[in-house]
Amino acid sequence: MTVDVSPFDLPLRTSLSTARGPIDRRRGFVLRGTVDGSEGVGEATPLPGWTESVDDCRRALELVDDPGAALGTGILDDAPAARHAVSLALFDARARAAGESLARFLGGASATVAERVPVNATVGSASVQETADAVRDAAAVGHDCVKMKVGVDAVDRDIERLVAAREAAPxxxxxxxxxxxxxxxxxxxxxxxxxxxxxxxxxxxxxxxxEALAGHAALRAETDLRIALDETLASVSVDAVLSTGAADVLVLKPMAMGGPDRTLAVAERAAEAGVDSVVTTTIDAVVARTAALHIAATLGDPPACGLATADLLARDLAPDPAPVEAGRMTVPGGPGTAGDAFATLDT
Incomplete structure (x- = not known):
């Protein structure tokens, strides 16, 4: 497999405040490679705190001359975003060669693959009235699920916001x-x-x-709330999470997991332990975002996933082949991740 790597730099529409600092742009790399005559496209969009840095990602990709061998040797194990690009390009090429969508290729012939995946809307920290309006608007355009950011204001204020949200969209x-x-x-x-x-x-x-596995496990045992873990997966092993009974749901970011193969392996282990999986992005560009949709589709009947992030970008690498419509995204039928939609990318 020959490899070509191109950098990109995409601004966000509005700077996002996070626990690890503001995000105002997404920098990364598009990787193209050819396997047995079929081209595959991958994306590495590092997010420090979740993955390696942009510079470390570039250095890791410079080591890759044979992606299949690179995945097998472990040279990318400390660079999950770089590994994501390599893994995705490899599976995209193989799916295209097989004439199958990425979801069908990843899931296998006997798997149930969803044609459409529900996605949640997200409402940031806001006033009670602004929260109610945003939730009402999300329901009006077809979203069945809304994720609300809490923890910025006092607990009592967040409860007021949740009450208003429930009244706005029962x-x-x-x-x-x-x-x-x-x-x-x-x-x-x-x-x-x-x-x-x-x-x-x-x-x-x-x-x-x-790191609070015992605390999350206790909340599960002592309350009626289902607990989902996201940031924990960046610093604690999945085995530790499952063995301590700390979660009902794992929030899986393929970019941080290191690629489609690793994401699906974690989802399978979680399912065996009775734990659900939700697939989300790290505010990726269109290649990785579409691949995440395919990964979610392989879950068969996926819950609402955190894939509706295209609007956070001021521009993208290519037109979106799977825009959100009525709270759902339609999985491209293939072959590969998006047929010929990524033949030309604006890098």
């Missing part, structure tokens, strides 16, 4: 994401208030710090 599934902002006591107060108000949540995502 039939929409609500998720709350604290991004590890709370102490154990704050998380317990939140759980008690949810119960007192008769509110229901699909799940509460990352209420405590990433």
């Amino acid at each position: 039939r929409v599934d609500l998720r709350a994401d604290a991004n590890g902002a709370w102490t154990r006591g704050e998380a317990e107060r939140f759980a008690d208030a949810i119960a007192d108000h008769g509110l229901s949540l699909d799940y509460l995502e990352q209420p405590l710090s990433s």
